[in-house]
Amino acid sequence: MNRSAPLVLGIETSCDETGVGIVRGETLLANVIASSMEEHARYGGVVPEIAARAHLEAFTPTLESALAEAGVALTDLDAIAVTSGPGLSGALMVGIAAAKALAVSLDKPLYAVNHLVGHVGVDVLAGDELEYPTIALLVSGGHTSLLLVRDLVSDVELLGETIDDAAGEAFDKVARLLGLPYPGGPEIDRAARDGDPQAIRFPRGLSLPRDLEEHRYDFSFSGLKTAVARHVERLRDAGEDVPIADIAASFREAVIDVLITKALAACVDLGVPRLLLGGGVVANARLRDVAAQRSAEAGVALRIPPLSLCTDNGAMIAALGAQLIMSGHEPSGLEFGSDSTLPVTEILV
Amino acid sequence: MLLAIDTSAGTGVALVEGDTILAQRAVEDTRRHAEVIGSLMTECLADAGVAVAALSGIAVGMGPGPFTGLRVGIAAANAFALGAQKPVLRVVSHDALAFGHYASGGSGALLVTTDARRRERYWSAYSGCDGHVLPVRSAGPGIVHPDALECELPEYGSHFRVDAEWVSAGAVGLLAERLASHGREFAGRSPLYLRSPDVTLSAGPKRVTS
Ligand SMILES: [Zn+2]
Numbered sequence: 217m218n219r220s221a222p223l224v225l226g227i228e229t230s231c232d233e234t235g236v237g238i239v240r241g242e243t244l245l246a247n248v249i250a251s252s253m254e255e256h257a258r259y260g261g262v263v264p265e266i267a268a269r270a271h272l273e274a275f276t277p278t279l280e281s282a283l284a285e286a287g288v289a290l291t292d293l294d295a296i297a298v299t300s301g302p303g304l305s306g307a308l309m310v311g312i313a314a315a316k317a318l319a320v321s322l323d324k325p326l327y328a329v330n331h332l333v334g335h336v337g338v339d340v341l342a343g344d345e346l347e348y349p350t351i352a353l354l355v356s357g358g359h360t361s362l363l364l365v366r367d368l369v370s371d372v373e374l375l376g377e378t379i380d381d382a383a384g385e386a387f388d389k390v391a392r393l394l395g396l397p398y399p400g401g402p403e404i405d406r407a408a409r410d411g412d413p414q415a416i417r418f419p420r421g422l423s424l425p426r427d428l429e430e431h432r433y434d435f436s437f438s439g440l441k442t443a444v445a446r447h448v449e450r451l452r453d454a455g456e457d458v459p460i461a462d463i464a465a466s467f468r469e470a471v472i473d474v475l476i477t478k479a480l481a482a483c484v485d486l487g488v489p490r491l492l493l494g495g496g497v498v499a500n501a502r503l504r505d506v507a508a509q510r511s512a513e514a515g516v517a518l519r520i521p522p523l524s525l526c527t528d529n530g531a532m533i534a535a536l537g538a539q540l541i542m543s544g545h546e547p548s549g550l551e552f553g554s555d556s557t558l559p560v561t562e563i564l565v
Numbered sequence: 566m567l568l569a570i571d572t573s574a575g576t577g578v579a580l581v582e583g584d585t586i587l588a589q590r591a592v593e594d595t596r597r598h599a600e601v602i603g604s605l606m607t608e609c610l611a612d613a614g615v616a617v618a619a620l621s622g623i624a625v626g627m628g629p630g631p632f633t634g635l636r637v638g639i640a641a642a643n644a645f646a647l648g649a650q651k652p653v654l655r656v657v658s659h660d661a662l663a664f665g666h667y668a669s670g671g672s673g674a675l676l677v678t679t680d681a682r683r684r685e686r687y688w689s690a691y692s693g694c695d696g697h698v699l700p701v702r703s704a705g706p707g708i709v710h711p712d713a714l715e716c717e718l719p720e721y722g723s724h725f726r727v728d729a730e731w732v733s734a735g736a737v738g739l740l741a742e743r744l745a746s747h748g749r750e751f752a753g754r755s756p757l758y759l760r761s762p763d764v765t766l767s768a769g770p771k772r773v774t775s
Contacts, residue, residue, distance in 0.1 A: 321648030
């Protein structure tokens with residue numbers, strides 16, 4: 217196997233995106249994603265069984281177009297990497313079964329890797345060396361996690377995570393109660409455009425001194441969602457107009473404020489002047505603006521991979537697999553299963 | 566020569582050629598499909614001393630079977646076929662049970678059922694087999710509470726009944742070989758889930774204030 221610039225296929229099926237990516241060392245060759253998002257729209261959130269069924273249908277065409285985009289054949293590969301967790305178990309199993317079957321039929325080594333660490337590892341594809349240690353803030357509909365990454369392939373620590381809803385989920389739920397469609401992120405963004413982010417002071421979860429003692433780097437968005445609901449109900453009960461733009465802007469500000477405040481607090485507390493963002497919620501322009509402005513004020517260098525690499529994708533899994541191979545790690549074998557709560561300390565299973 | 570996979574109950578993998586099962590491995594546990602599927606495939610190939618290149622195709626049981634496990638076998642078969650550049654031969658898993666019944670001397674009308682969980686059974690009915698011992702399915706596959714079988718299949722009392730715990734991958738492979746050698750049609754690409762995903766459309770956000 218080529219260990220200096222291995223050709224790696226990455227398979228990602230942890231949530232509602234079927235992702236297949238191909239990298240050669242730190243060079244991105246293909247990144248193809250099929251999403252079942254539209255099928256979940258009428259339910260207001262990802263339905264695990266619908267996602268898993270869609271992965272099975274999408275896998276072959278997604279793999280074929282990734283191979284075509286990269287201009288390589290399956291037999292050219294040095295290795296295969298697959299997400300084994302965390303994520304929705306039925307969805308993960310589709311990717312794992314496919315990856316194992318490819319590994320056996322092609323007689324290639326298989327690496328089972330951590331999805332969250334993949335979000336960090338994707339940055340190697342963006343050029344410039346990623347410096348360590350770095351703090352990583354990963355925000356999507358499925359996770360909200362703050363990591364301390366001392367070394368991508370050997371030393372990742374979970375500083376905190378959401379204790380209830382993921383940030384992306386909060387956007388979906390608030391969009392719903394404002395009568396906006398799914399997915400909520402872009403809808404709230406649109407509605408917030410003409411709103412005043414200071415119009416309503418919504419609560420910042422786990423930010424009071426007594427919460428910070430125990431949950432300094434943890435997040436909570438369910439109280440915020442309830443506060444928005446209460447605000448809307450009070451206005452409707454009183455027969456008043458609901459100022460959607462102001463509520464959307466104020467809600468979005470509350471989410472972003474708490475995300476960035478906690479991430480930068482980790483940078484300061486731990487003396488790490490670097491912050492990396494990842495996950496689908498990074499698509500939110502206001503989040504990127506606030507992160508850029510406040511990181512600059514705090515003297516923290518901010519890294520945001522291209523948006524196509526921030527959402528769940530197979531390239532990030534291939535990139536992490538390639539890093540593991542280049543640093544001499546042995547493959548996972550064929551016995552591993554899905555682990556819906558795989559800890560970030562398990563970078564390679 | 567076919568690599569055959571069935572995960573409609575536990576996880577089964579076999580290697581078959583013509584009328585012979587060359588190797589067969591199975592894990593009955595209905596919760597470990599994704600864990601064991603890879604090793605079972607390598608073990609079967611090793612047991613029979615067969616290289617992937619020597620295969621003519623991949624046979625797979627399309628169900629009916631519980632979603633999560635069933636999908637593992639189908640995903641594996643599709644991906645294996647891409648890697649090996651061989652065709653996928655899809656069969657209805659119940660047909661493999663019926664084929665086993667007729668191939669071992671059974672005759673006449675047959676009712677096959679397997680566990681669908683939630684106190685229901687998957688079922689398929691067969692009127693008999695043709696001159697090549699290929700089963701002729703007359704109704705199903707369907708899903709039903711056992712007490713309601715009579716409504717689904719009024720003449721079911723006259724059927725010989727097989728309540729199977731398990732679909733052997735070997736039988737799936739043998740059936741696929743037989744179908745291929747007689748130029749018969751295979752099953753479609755869609756898994757036979759026979760149940761819609763469990764989802765409820767909520768009536769909208771609930772009030773948080775009383
Ligand atoms: Zn993710």
